[in-house]
Amino acid sequence: MNETTTGLLRVARLDLTLLWRNRNALFTATGLPVMFAVLLAPMRGEQAEGVDVALLQGSGYLGFFLVFAVFMNLVTVFTARREDLTLKRLRGTALADGTILGGSVLLAAVLYLVQALGLLVVLAASFGGRTPADPLLMLTGMVLGAAVFALLALALSGVTPTSEMAQLTAVPIMFLCMMGAGVMFPLQALPQAAQEAARWVPLSPVVEIVRTGYFGQDHFAHGTHPEVGFLGGWAAVARSFAVLAVWLGIGRWLAARWFRWEPRRG
Amino acid sequence: MDEPAIRVTDLHRGYGDFEAVAGVSFEVGAGELFALLGTNGAGKTTTLETLEGFQAASSGTVRVLGHDPYRERRAVRPQIGIMLQEGGFFADLTVAETVGHWRGFTRRPRGRDETLALAGLADRAGVRVRQLSGGQKRRLDLALALLGRPRVLFLDEPTAGMDPEARHATWRIVRDVVAGGTTVLLTTHYLEEAERLADRLAMMHRGRIALTGTVADVLAGHGDRIVFTLPAALPAAALPPLPGGGPPGITVDGGGAVVTYAVTGARLQHALHALLRWADERDLALEGLQARSASLEDVFLRTAEGAAL
Numbered sequence: 367m368n369e370t371t372t373g374l375l376r377v378a379r380l381d382l383t384l385l386w387r388n389r390n391a392l393f394t395a396t397g398l399p400v401m402f403a404v405l406l407a408p409m410r411g412e413q414a415e416g417v418d419v420a421l422l423q424g425s426g427y428l429g430f431f432l433v434f435a436v437f438m439n440l441v442t443v444f445t446a447r448r449e450d451l452t453l454k455r456l457r458g459t460a461l462a463d464g465t466i467l468g469g470s471v472l473l474a475a476v477l478y479l480v481q482a483l484g485l486l487v488v489l490a491a492s493f494g495g496r497t498p499a500d501p502l503l504m505l506t507g508m509v510l511g512a513a514v515f516a517l518l519a520l521a522l523s524g525v526t527p528t529s530e531m532a533q534l535t536a537v538p539i540m541f542l543c544m545m546g547a548g549v550m551f552p553l554q555a556l557p558q559a560a561q562e563a564a565r566w567v568p569l570s571p572v573v574e575i576v577r578t579g580y581f582g583q584d585h586f587a588h589g590t591h592p593e594v595g596f597l598g599g600w601a602a603v604a605r606s607f608a609v610l611a612v613w614l615g616i617g618r619w620l621a622a623r624w625f626r627w628e629p630r631r632g
Numbered sequence: 633m634d635e636p637a638i639r640v641t642d643l644h645r646g647y648g649d650f651e652a653v654a655g656v657s658f659e660v661g662a663g664e665l666f667a668l669l670g671t672n673g674a675g676k677t678t679t680l681e682t683l684e685g686f687q688a689a690s691s692g693t694v695r696v697l698g699h700d701p702y703r704e705r706r707a708v709r710p711q712i713g714i715m716l717q718e719g720g721f722f723a724d725l726t727v728a729e730t731v732g733h734w735r736g737f738t739r740r741p742r743g744r745d746e747t748l749a750l751a752g753l754a755d756r757a758g759v760r761v762r763q764l765s766g767g768q769k770r771r772l773d774l775a776l777a778l779l780g781r782p783r784v785l786f787l788d789e790p791t792a793g794m795d796p797e798a799r800h801a802t803w804r805i806v807r808d809v810v811a812g813g814t815t816v817l818l819t820t821h822y823l824e825e826a827e828r829l830a831d832r833l834a835m836m837h838r839g840r841i842a843l844t845g846t847v848a849d850v851l852a853g854h855g856d857r858i859v860f861t862l863p864a865a866l867p868a869a870a871l872p873p874l875p876g877g878g879p880p881g882i883t884v885d886g887g888g889a890v891v892t893y894a895v896t897g898a899r900l901q902h903a904l905h906a907l908l909r910w911a912d913e914r915d916l917a918l919e920g921l922q923a924r925s926a927s928l929e930d931v932f933l934r935t936a937e938g939a940a941l
Contacts, residue, residue, distance in 0.1 A: 458684065
């Protein structure tokens with residue numbers, strides 16, 4: 367293993383220890399997703415878009431869980447570590463800047479992927495879910511989504527003054543993602559202009575890609591979702607990938623502008 | 633190996649309109665211990681953080697082991713140890729866990745138990761960092777800075793908040809490190825610390841170096857001191873002139889007035905003799921009489937006062 371990989375794994379290990387010791391952070395990163403998953407149970411039975419409502423919403427959670435383990439968790443981690451000067455101390459070691467931040471992102475992404483995997487099992491076992499039609503497409507969407515939300519977390523931490531405030535600054539974006547990305551209700555119910563706007567919410571392309579990969583159906587076509595073949599799935603979400611690419615660019619730009627290693631002076 | 637371990641040339645570093653460092657130059661040779669002294673806000677920490685690569689210079693050049701520490705951080709960081717003035721610890725980790733994780737971030741680190749012993753924290757290994765005293769945290773900080781056996785060690789106020797025993801223990805560690813060939817740059821408020829440890833030092837004031845040299849160089853020209861309490865019945869105007877001594881200074885200290893003569897030109901013995909004879913003739917008792925060489929504190933106070941005018 368080269369030095370960067372080793373460094374990433376060691377920072378991720380440190381993060382895992384610290385997450386385990388910090389019950390608040392642990393609840394945000396892992397407790398909330400479990401709660402959301404449990405609350406799917408009472409929704410079972412009604413149909414929407416040709417599938418069970420609980421299953422449709424649960425498939426949206428495969429993307430939505432990014433908000434907890436990756437986004438909210440990392441905003442808190444980076445804000446708290448900047449303010450308590452542990453980021454500065456880490457930066458005084460031989461670790462490269464990218465490794466210090468990347469190690470935390472790595473753990474957050476792994477947590478999210480493990481949660482998504484757990485959810486897939488739950489959906490299959492209790493909600494009549496299937497095995498994903500195109501796991502590679504799903505995984506690609508999830509990993510790119512993790513990258514976008516990690517960058518947004520870096521950026522937002524820079525304008526969040528304290529770790530207590532981190533919950534507050536992250537919540538509006540969480541709600542925007544919950545409402546806008548079609549996780550809670552199908553966007554087809556909205557007027558055309560609102561639908562178009564909602565597709566630009568950063569979580570939307572992730573949910574679109576993940577649902578398409580999961581159901582093997584084009585989830586933009588109105589009414590019934592036509593089945594798509596292996597390559598057809600990728601083609602159907604080409605626009606989602608484009609939106610993700612735009613958010614990657616915006617996230618990078620904002621992170622470079624706003625992220626801070628040290629507290630503001632004075 | 634003529635290249636100095638640290639070279640700073642006309643360093644400027646500003647924040648907005650405020651220039652924290654306004655043209656500082658110095659060199660530290662390999663294996664030397666160099667101390668930066670100064671009042672709060674003199675620019676010591678800013679100078680240090682520029683050398684550590686946390687901040688870029690506004691202008692001027694800074695080299696550590698021949699590299700720019702800000703642009704070539706990857707080349708410099710593995711070879712240096714940093715003890716920040718204020719660096720955070722993960723409060724939920726134990727002392728041993730902290731050292732353990734930090735060993736993973738260091739190339740060819742010292743052993744964990746060796747490091748704990750070095751810092752005198754072996755008996756605190758299982759304690760959460762949040763429960764350590766301020767002095768113990770400073771020792772853990774020093775231990776982490778020494779973990780990679782650095783070629784250059786930066787210490788920002790290494791003994792701040794320590795009791796005298798811990799301070800002496802820390803001085804011993806620093807001396808051992810220097811004896812092992814490590815170059816050390818330290819900042820301190822404690823003049824005694826600089827006097828005991830430093831090969832050379834610089835006094836900073838308002839972003840500039842006011843004085844630099846060996847401890848002996850810096851003290852030279854500041855003369856020796858004769859100090860006693862002004863006898864109660866005596867008016868200050870009645871004090872005698874002394875050979876080699878300037879006019880006596882009077883400071884009010886608690887209950888009494890304290891007289892200080894600065895004596896220059898190796899005339900301390902003459903001056904003291906003249907003073908004692910003068911006192912004998914008048915049958916005066918000089919309470920609290922001291923004769924000593926100038927301390928860094930005297931020079932420091934004079935530098936701070938002089939530049940404040």
